[in-house]
Amino acid sequence: MKKVDRRSFLRLGAITGASAGLAGGLGVGAAASASTGSSSAGPAAGVKDYVRLGRTNLQVSDVSLGSYPLQPGDERIVHHALDLGINYIDTAEGYGDGLSETVIGNALKDRPRDQLYLATKIFAGARTSADTMMSRLDGCLERLQTDYVDVFFNHAVNDVERLQNPEWHAFAEKARQQGKVRYFGMSGHAGRLTECVEYAVEQDMFDVLLLATNFGDDPAFYERFTRSFDMVANQQGLQRLMAEAKKKDVGIIAMKVLRGAKLNDMRPYETEGYTYSQAACRWILNNPHVDNLIITMRNRDEIEEYVAASGSGEVTATDMELLKQYASISDASYCRNVCNDCEGACPYNVPIPDILRMRMYATDYGDYSVARQEYARLEMNASPCVTCDGSPCRDACTFEIPSCGSLWPDASVIELERSPARIHCSGMDKLRHLHLDLVGGLSGDMFISAMLDALPSLAGDLDDVIVQAGFPDLVRLEQAPHNDGVLTGTRFTVRATAEEGHHHRHYAEIRERLTASALPPAVRDAALDIFHLIAEVEAAIHGKSVDAVAFHEVGAWDSIADIVLAAHLITAADAGWSVSAIPAGRGFVDTAHGRLPVPAPATARLLEGFELLDDGIEGERVTPTGAAILKYLKPRRTVPPGHRLAATGYGFGVKRFPGLSNTARVSVYERVSSDITWEEDRVTRLSFDIDDQTSEELAFALEQFRAHRGVLM
Numbered sequence: 001m002k003k004v005d006r007r008s009f010l011r012l013g014a015i016t017g018a019s020a021g022l023a024g025g026l027g028v029g030a031a032a033s034a035s036t037g038s039s040s041a042g043p044a045a046g047v048k049d050y051v052r053l054g055r056t057n058l059q060v061s062d063v064s065l066g067s068y069p070l071q072p073g074d075e076r077i078v079h080h081a082l083d084l085g086i087n088y089i090d091t092a093e094g095y096g097d098g099l100s101e102t103v104i105g106n107a108l109k110d111r112p113r114d115q116l117y118l119a120t121k122i123f124a125g126a127r128t129s130a131d132t133m134m135s136r137l138d139g140c141l142e143r144l145q146t147d148y149v150d151v152f153f154n155h156a157v158n159d160v161e162r163l164q165n166p167e168w169h170a171f172a173e174k175a176r177q178q179g180k181v182r183y184f185g186m187s188g189h190a191g192r193l194t195e196c197v198e199y200a201v202e203q204d205m206f207d208v209l210l211l212a213t214n215f216g217d218d219p220a221f222y223e224r225f226t227r228s229f230d231m232v233a234n235q236q237g238l239q240r241l242m243a244e245a246k247k248k249d250v251g252i253i254a255m256k257v258l259r260g261a262k263l264n265d266m267r268p269y270e271t272e273g274y275t276y277s278q279a280a281c282r283w284i285l286n287n288p289h290v291d292n293l294i295i296t297m298r299n300r301d302e303i304e305e306y307v308a309a310s311g312s313g314e315v316t317a318t319d320m321e322l323l324k325q326y327a328s329i330s331d332a333s334y335c336r337n338v339c340n341d342c343e344g345a346c347p348y349n350v351p352i353p354d355i356l357r358m359r360m361y362a363t364d365y366g367d368y369s370v371a372r373q374e375y376a377r378l379e380m381n382a383s384p385c386v387t388c389d390g391s392p393c394r395d396a397c398t399f400e401i402p403s404c405g406s407l408w409p410d411a412s413v414i415e416l417e418r419s420p421a422r423i424h425c426s427g428m429d430k431l432r433h434l435h436l437d438l439v440g441g442l443s444g445d446m447f448i449s450a451m452l453d454a455l456p457s458l459a460g461d462l463d464d465v466i467v468q469a470g471f472p473d474l475v476r477l478e479q480a481p482h483n484d485g486v487l488t489g490t491r492f493t494v495r496a497t498a499e500e501g502h503h504h505r506h507y508a509e510i511r512e513r514l515t516a517s518a519l520p521p522a523v524r525d526a527a528l529d530i531f532h533l534i535a536e537v538e539a540a541i542h543g544k545s546v547d548a549v550a551f552h553e554v555g556a557w558d559s560i561a562d563i564v565l566a567a568h569l570i571t572a573a574d575a576g577w578s579v580s581a582i583p584a585g586r587g588f589v590d591t592a593h594g595r596l597p598v599p600a601p602a603t604a605r606l607l608e609g610f611e612l613l614d615d616g617i618e619g620e621r622v623t624p625t626g627a628a629i630l631k632y633l634k635p636r637r638t639v640p641p642g643h644r645l646a647a648t649g650y651g652f653g654v655k656r657f658p659g660l661s662n663t664a665r666v667s668v669y670e671r672v673s674s675d676i677t678w679e680e681d682r683v684t685r686l687s688f689d690i691d692d693q694t695s696e697e698l699a700f701a702l703e704q705f706r707a708h709r710g711v712l713m
């Protein structure tokens with residue numbers, strides 16, 4: 001069997017005597033021993049053990065079905081898993097954009113619902129509304145063809161702010177009361193995992209935790225070789241928190257138990273019926289804090305191999321040899337789930353662990369679709385890595401894993417960027433970035449106008465969106481070139497087709513109408529979220545519940561259409577966003593509530609946290625709709641490095657300001673290629689005067705300049 005080289009040996013924390021350590025104590029608590037008995041292998045006889053999932057009291061198979069790669073026609077895979085005794089099935093809204101849930105629903109049509117347990121998940125953000133969550137749950141239930149799920153997870157939680165969203169609690173209470181969900185959980189497998197688990201356990205938020213953990217994340221594995229933990233101390237936090245969760249009788253399910261799924265690399269070392277996957281599963285099932293595990297099963301052979309680990313007892317010496325060998329193979333590339341040592345190393349805030357995890361999905365799992373979906377959710381992606389030499393994060397990893405900067409040229413990583421809505425450049429698809437310059441300010445129609453002027457190809461779908469939204473007879477869309485005497489661009493207007501009189505509508509009515517519409521889910525959810533942002537601030541200002549909020553100006557059909565069309569354009573653009581300082585305006589504005597100061601109270605609430613600019617010009621500059629769009633976009637302050645300007649567009653509002661174009665500009669940026677060439681033997685010197693910066697700011701700026709590729713000094 002191949003020996004562990006010294007470098008990997010040190011990274012494992014095994015300072016001395018690894019091989020000798022195998023003959024010593026191999027226990028994980030009292031559960032495992034140095035047994036040399038045969039591992040269960042060969043054809044699976046079926047699930048051998050059913051365990052209590054914490055305070056849910058569900059009796060679940062210790063090895064359970066993970067379903068993310070299921071595609072139409074894979075119902076037979078679900079049937080085979082059930083035939084072998086698996087009774088807990090894990091899926092998610094995002095697995096194949098709902099295909100996994102659909103396959104499971106089809107497979108379970110003729111199976112007794114009360115004899116199995118279904119779990120699914122959604123990604124609920126820090127601002128996702130309870131109504132949006134409920135709508136997405138309903139979609140899950142429809143695809144699964146069931147009235148309820150046994151466990152419903154907030155998926156891939158990597159930020160405590162997501163756990164602090166009060167809308168989750170409101171949603172959970174209502175869903176439980178309606179009988180749609182029996183128990184709630186949280187799943188996590190990325191950076192800040194321990195921080196999120198700690199908060200969830202302290203607040204006693206969930207009945208079940210679905211956590212990424214494996215033998216390589218467990219200090220007990222390294223303890224078999226050495227008592228020195230300086231290299232792996234940062235991995236002990238999750239085990240401690242799992243123990244705290246068990247004190248509260250929280251059910252704990254393990255995932256990512258194979259530590260990267262490099263199974264083909266292990267086949268030469270698997271002898272006498274022992275397999276690495278069974279050893280990895282057996283390790284987890286001997287963890288006293290874990291109830292059961294889920295593992296992705298793609299075919300009958302995998303199901304039988306994994307189920308063979310069910311109820312199979314203690315970790316054997318042969319298991320340990322296989323685990324140690326796998327660690328030596330994967331150690332130099334596997335990003336630990338609970339480490340986060342590299343956080344803050346990147347000057348552009350690239351989430352290095354997330355990028356490495358998505359690379360694992362693409363290269364180890366071979367699932368580019370999941371990798372792309374996860375990549376698309378990132379607020380900051382890996383685009384700065386294209387023009388970076390990797391030096392800022394090169395030494396950031398305790399385990400000496402290559403950073404994202406040095407990994408980026410790998411074609412499999414760049415493959416994550418592919419999507420029809422993204423811009424093509426140098427043979428690879430380049431992610432858009434859109435920057436907003438709010439010269440005159442921003443309203444819903446100005447945002448749409450600027451987007452259409454900058455990206456005219458998006459104009460053709462607008463009428464279809466209005467039809468999908470369900471009010472084609474209520475509004476008329478008008479688009480025309482516009483010249484204000486200084487600049488040229490586009491003016492887009494939505495006009496109501498009939499006089500509405502006093503056109504206030506309750507938020508609940510608008511929400512119900514959009515939820516029932518035929519809009520694509522992404523557009524519908526974006527529109528609902530923008531409306532919810534406005535409803536939240538109106539409720540706070542007027543001391544009402546969100547559902548009791550009545551919109552006045554925003555409740556008119558033309559304003560509703562503005563938000564729906566803006567949601568469509570945001571979704572279609574598939575871009576990152578940034579915004580300049582926002583003009584605050586001055587004076588007063590007349591509203592349905594009377595005369596109010598500028599910015600109006602709702603607008604001011606929505607713009608909290610943004611940089612505002614007083615340019616001395618009177619009037620309302622940003623409307624509540626414009627402010628809600630900005631709030632939804634969560635824009636950066638500046639364009640990220642590594643982009644070049646590709647197009648600009650100007651959208652005009654109706655008002656006129658003295659000496660100022662009432663326009664919003666959208667600048668479209670595309671990421672530049674990493675294949676930058678410099679003309680030989682030519683150096684350019686840039687000189688400029690600085691008269692209002694502190695020494696601290698100058699030092700930071702110089703650091704950034706010197707770190708940039710092509711800057712000599």
